[in-house]
Amino acid sequence: MNNPRHPPAAPVLAVENLSTEFRVQGRWLPAIRDLSFSVGRNETLAIVGESGCGKSITSLSVMRLIPASQGRVARGSIRLDGQELLALPEAGMEKIRGNRMAMIFQEPMTSLNPVMTVGDQIAESLRHHRQATRAEARQRALELLEWVRIPSARSRYGDYPHQFSGGMRQRVMIAMALACEPQLLLADEPTTALDVTIQVQILALLAELKASRQMGMVFITHNLGVVASIADRVAVMYGGRIIEQADVRSLFERPTHPYTEALLRSMPRVDRPRADLRPIPGQVPPITEELPGCRYAGRCPLAEPRCLRSVPPLAPVAGSPGHLARCWVRAEPACLEDAA
Amino acid sequence: MSRPLLEVKNLSKRFVVKRGFMGSRKAELHAVHDVSFSVAEAEAFGIVGESGCGKSTAGRSLLRLIEPSEGQVLYKGENIVDFGADRLRALRRDIQIIFQDPYASLNPRMTIGQTLAEPMLLHGLASRADVRGKVEAALLEVGLPAQAMQKYPHEFSGGQRQRIGIARALSLNPKLIVADEPVSALDVSIQAQVLLLMEDLQRKRGLSFVFISHDLGVVRHFCDNVAVMYLGRVVEKGSVDTLFEQPLHPYTQALRAASPVPDPARKITVARIEGDIASPLDPVSGCHFHPRCPKAMDVCRREYPAVRRAEGREVACHLYPRTPAAA
Numbered sequence: 198m199n200n201p202r203h204p205p206a207a208p209v210l211a212v213e214n215l216s217t218e219f220r221v222q223g224r225w226l227p228a229i230r231d232l233s234f235s236v237g238r239n240e241t242l243a244i245v246g247e248s249g250c251g252k253s254i255t256s257l258s259v260m261r262l263i264p265a266s267q268g269r270v271a272r273g274s275i276r277l278d279g280q281e282l283l284a285l286p287e288a289g290m291e292k293i294r295g296n297r298m299a300m301i302f303q304e305p306m307t308s309l310n311p312v313m314t315v316g317d318q319i320a321e322s323l324r325h326h327r328q329a330t331r332a333e334a335r336q337r338a339l340e341l342l343e344w345v346r347i348p349s350a351r352s353r354y355g356d357y358p359h360q361f362s363g364g365m366r367q368r369v370m371i372a373m374a375l376a377c378e379p380q381l382l383l384a385d386e387p388t389t390a391l392d393v394t395i396q397v398q399i400l401a402l403l404a405e406l407k408a409s410r411q412m413g414m415v416f417i418t419h420n421l422g423v424v425a426s427i428a429d430r431v432a433v434m435y436g437g438r439i440i441e442q443a444d445v446r447s448l449f450e451r452p453t454h455p456y457t458e459a460l461l462r463s464m465p466r467v468d469r470p471r472a473d474l475r476p477i478p479g480q481v482p483p484i485t486e487e488l489p490g491c492r493y494a495g496r497c498p499l500a501e502p503r504c505l506r507s508v509p510p511l512a513p514v515a516g517s518p519g520h521l522a523r524c525w526v527r528a529e530p531a532c533l534e535d536a537a
Numbered sequence: 538m539s540r541p542l543l544e545v546k547n548l549s550k551r552f553v554v555k556r557g558f559m560g561s562r563k564a565e566l567h568a569v570h571d572v573s574f575s576v577a578e579a580e581a582f583g584i585v586g587e588s589g590c591g592k593s594t595a596g597r598s599l600l601r602l603i604e605p606s607e608g609q610v611l612y613k614g615e616n617i618v619d620f621g622a623d624r625l626r627a628l629r630r631d632i633q634i635i636f637q638d639p640y641a642s643l644n645p646r647m648t649i650g651q652t653l654a655e656p657m658l659l660h661g662l663a664s665r666a667d668v669r670g671k672v673e674a675a676l677l678e679v680g681l682p683a684q685a686m687q688k689y690p691h692e693f694s695g696g697q698r699q700r701i702g703i704a705r706a707l708s709l710n711p712k713l714i715v716a717d718e719p720v721s722a723l724d725v726s727i728q729a730q731v732l733l734l735m736e737d738l739q740r741k742r743g744l745s746f747v748f749i750s751h752d753l754g755v756v757r758h759f760c761d762n763v764a765v766m767y768l769g770r771v772v773e774k775g776s777v778d779t780l781f782e783q784p785l786h787p788y789t790q791a792l793r794a795a796s797p798v799p800d801p802a803r804k805i806t807v808a809r810i811e812g813d814i815a816s817p818l819d820p821v822s823g824c825h826f827h828p829r830c831p832k833a834m835d836v837c838r839r840e841y842p843a844v845r846r847a848e849g850r851e852v853a854c855h856l857y858p859r860t861p862a863a864a
Contacts, residue, residue, distance in 0.1 A: 422797025465758035476729035
């Protein structure tokens with residue numbers, strides 16, 4: 198719609214003007230607001246932000262897994278390979294989930310069935326989505342376990358989830374998610390609970406699988422170090438909105454939104470000697486607080502009166518192609534202001 | 538040179554764990570194995586390592602929240618392992634602990650004022666008459682308003698609760714604080730606020746810290762010296778800059794390389810370390826790290842390496858010191 202830039206090739210996932218609301222004490226409050234982004238084939242988009250910024254709600258909205266009793270996708274469009282998902286009945290979504298698009302979570306134990314062997318769990322999805330015979334599904338599940346490098350996969354096929362370490366469970370979950378060769382993988386903090394020497398293995402595995410399958414990946418994380426390790430493009434979220442979007446190099450070389458910049462400065466780094474940390478003062482405004490302007494303005498050192506009055510658009514950053522920032526002071530919203 | 542504030546010598550802790558059907562077999566878990574380090578006055582000493590490396594057990598042994606199996610913990614030259622109940626109570630005024638999740642260590646039915654007043658009254662550092670003022674001062678010192686006194690723990694955010702945890706630890710005027718993953722549960726922007734607060738307090742009060750963390754970035758920022766632990770043992774020990782710029786032990790090297798930094802030029806393509814951390818219940822022979830070590834030699838499978846001094850730090854690895862160069 199009004200997103201000024203589309204990637205050249207048709208994206209695997211195109212989200213436009215998405216808003217998801219939750220009911221809190223009888224009022225519908227927006228958890229994510231007017232979100233637009235896209236993911237191409239063989240591309241990893243990292244969505245990064247702190248607690249409560251809406252990054253997990255974004256992936257649940259795309260999967261259409263927002264519990265109807267609590268929340269709703271209020272507006273917008275989600276297209277998977279051109280097909281509008283918001284128009285589909287639940288039965289249609291069931292055919293897509295775990296098949297054309299799959300999701301992995303932080304804690305694999307909560308999404309693995311504890312009383313079913315890991316091999317059978319992978320085979321089940323192939324039997325369900327691909328109508329594979331029992332023998333075919335078993336053979337394929339075994340290949341998948343080898344493919345995600347479970348050591349001695351054949352003998353571990355019949356093991357239960359609790360017999361695996363955290364890193365191995367995450368590998369099992371990846372095997373299960375990729376069983377039907379999805380076009381899109383949504384990974385929600387998949388390495389956050391893992392030790393760093395295990396995390397690096399899982400990140401390397403995901404990067405390799407994404408490339409070999411030409412898959413699109415949305416990688417949700419709070420860790421800017423992980424973003425730099427895995428992303429092709431990055432969207433930074435704050436208070437339910439994307440406040441900056443750029444390719445990974447531009448984002449780290451030229452963080453433009455004051456929040457992105459502040460986030461980088463508040464992160465202690467192992468690759469640098471002790472430097473002054475600059476924490477971000479204050480706290481995120483609560484979801485119950487409606488603000489007419491930028492939700493970061495209260496903590497922002499550059500805030501001007503206009504920042505409190507109205508929400509800035511996601512506007513191009515001069516001299517940095519494909520780089521967008523939602524800031525009256527730092528981005529160049531002049532042309533958009535005229536159009537509006 | 539003056540005596541260090543805290544000296545840990547050959548500390549070990551073994552747990553007996555039940556295994557097998559209905560706990561029919563007993564096994565010994567060597568959680569901390571022959572760990573030695575010392576902490577000077579006003580020094581921040583880091584202990585870094587991954588799950589199950591024994592860093593928290595080591596930290597808790599320093600206050601005897603866990604009783605050490607072997608070794609000495611010398612506080613101002615006196616071995617606290619021999620202390621009776623009275624001296625231990627007095628010691629716990631000098632050494633305090635902060636946990637990762639302050640919520641779990643705050644009584645939900647007590648106001649913050651009550652929580653902070655209790656230890657001061659118990660240890661006779663305040664009287665009924667002046668405790669209110671002292672609690673107020675403690676809150677202000679950690680950046681919380683005096684009105685926080687009337688509130689309950691659930692009314693605070695994670696960062697504020699950690700400030701309360703720090704205020705409680707400070708209320709007894711300790712000399713040393715054991716901080717066990719104090720900022721791990723916090724968002725980055727809040728984490729920086731709490732780190733700066735601790736730095737500030739360290740400077741003002743001349744506090745020493747034993748700072749336990751899995752995050753190398755936080756340790757490099759906060760600590761002067763650091764010990765890297767793997768499966769109960771210290772594998773390398775030295776100043777943070779030495780260890781994280783030029784790690785010698787292959788495990789420290791792997792840990793350093795795997796720690797994410799916000800620099801896309803270091804994009805991950807291949808993991809340089811394979812394999813899982815072995816279970817501390819099934820220890821391997823020789824060096825614990827050899828099954829994952831890219832440089833493992835025959836000797837590594839046979840015997841645990843002695844601690845040696847090399848290139849300005851201590852390292853327990855058969856690679857060091859290298860045999861003198863032929864030339």
